[in-house]
Amino acid sequence: MTIREQWVSTAKYELLQSPGFAALPAASRDTLERWMPEPGNELSGFLRFEVARLLRSDEYKNAAPPAQAQQLEQLMEAQSFRPAVAVVLATPRSTRAPYEVVRGEDGQHTVRVSGREVPVKLAPLQDDSLHQHTVDDVAKGLAGLPPLQLSQVTKVVVAGAPNPSDAAFGEHIGRRDFRSYMTAGADGVVTIYPAPNAHGQRELDATLLHETGHTLSHRRWGHDATDGAKWAPWREAIASDRLFVSDYAAADVGEDFAETFALYSQVKGTEQEAGLRQMLPERFRLIDALVAGEQ
Numbered sequence: 001m002t003i004r005e006q007w008v009s010t011a012k013y014e015l016l017q018s019p020g021f022a023a024l025p026a027a028s029r030d031t032l033e034r035w036m037p038e039p040g041n042e043l044s045g046f047l048r049f050e051v052a053r054l055l056r057s058d059e060y061k062n063a064a065p066p067a068q069a070q071q072l073e074q075l076m077e078a079q080s081f082r083p084a085v086a087v088v089l090a091t092p093r094s095t096r097a098p099y100e101v102v103r104g105e106d107g108q109h110t111v112r113v114s115g116r117e118v119p120v121k122l123a124p125l126q127d128d129s130l131h132q133h134t135v136d137d138v139a140k141g142l143a144g145l146p147p148l149q150l151s152q153v154t155k156v157v158v159a160g161a162p163n164p165s166d167a168a169f170g171e172h173i174g175r176r177d178f179r180s181y182m183t184a185g186a187d188g189v190v191t192i193y194p195a196p197n198a199h200g201q202r203e204l205d206a207t208l209l210h211e212t213g214h215t216l217s218h219r220r221w222g223h224d225a226t227d228g229a230k231w232a233p234w235r236e237a238i239a240s241d242r243l244f245v246s247d248y249a250a251a252d253v254g255e256d257f258a259e260t261f262a263l264y265s266q267v268k269g270t271e272q273e274a275g276l277r278q279m280l281p282e283r284f285r286l287i288d289a290l291v292a293g294e295q
């Protein structure tokens with residue numbers, strides 16, 4: 001067992017013994033315990049490691065219980081244990097439906113999968129230093145989507161140049177170097193952009209789950225995640241759960257849905273589902289209802 005694994009395994013026990021934990025308001029104690037489910041998962045492991053590190057720090061050890069409680073509140077608020085993106089939190093399912101690629105003229109291909117025909121347009125790459133996915137990568141990705149997510153996709157465009165909207169969106173989320181990998185609208189058109197570093201199949205698979213989440217939520221709740229009335233339950237669920245699955249999720253309400261939905265889709269029916277449902281109960285409940293309404 002590595003030091004990290006030891007800390008992760010004992011963090012909850014140590015926390016519950018700490019006078020700083022006892023000094024927290026009851027609601028915060030409940031929330032922090034809810035974020036440390038048994039069995040654990042990647043996200044709760046990151047949190048446990050952060051908790052263990054705090055409990056061992058001089059700053060915490062030398063503080064009186066009320067000041068320790070403040071440090072715990074600060075940890076819950078800052079959530080610096082979060083990953084940058086949710087893709088790393090679960091392994092996408094490896095099962096894929098049988099598929100067929102029908103190659104057409106001028107980069108206009110068709111992928112046949114699960115009784116559907118999805119057009120895939122491959123635009124010529126305009127910058128040789130960038131990497132572009134092939135129609136086979138895309139076909140494999142589509143074949144890995146659960147039926148609900150696959151049904152959101154009406155067309156895939158593999159673009160030949162970066163997304164012209166990157167600068168404006170990067171400004172919105174406070175990341176000037178932002179580069180979109182994939183986007184999707186309410187019309188179900190998924191666009192995949194070329195990138196300086198090649199993206200692997202795992203990333204393509206997980207990002208397709210994220211993007212089909214955008215399509216589903218835009219179609220059902222509209223575009224305005226920040227103020228739209230239909231998005232209000234999701235915003236309330238964020239406030240209630242408190243926890244974000246990634247920094248990217250925390251940057252924007254719409255991204256929070258797509259990131260949480262992708263993770264939900266990856267862990268649904270696996271042994272990780274119960275723990276993440278305990279950590280994100282309101283969001284998982286809303287996704288359950290949304291998914292049930294589509295069936």
Ligand SMILES: [Zn+2]
Pocket residue numbers: 210211214255258
């Ligand atoms: Zn997104």
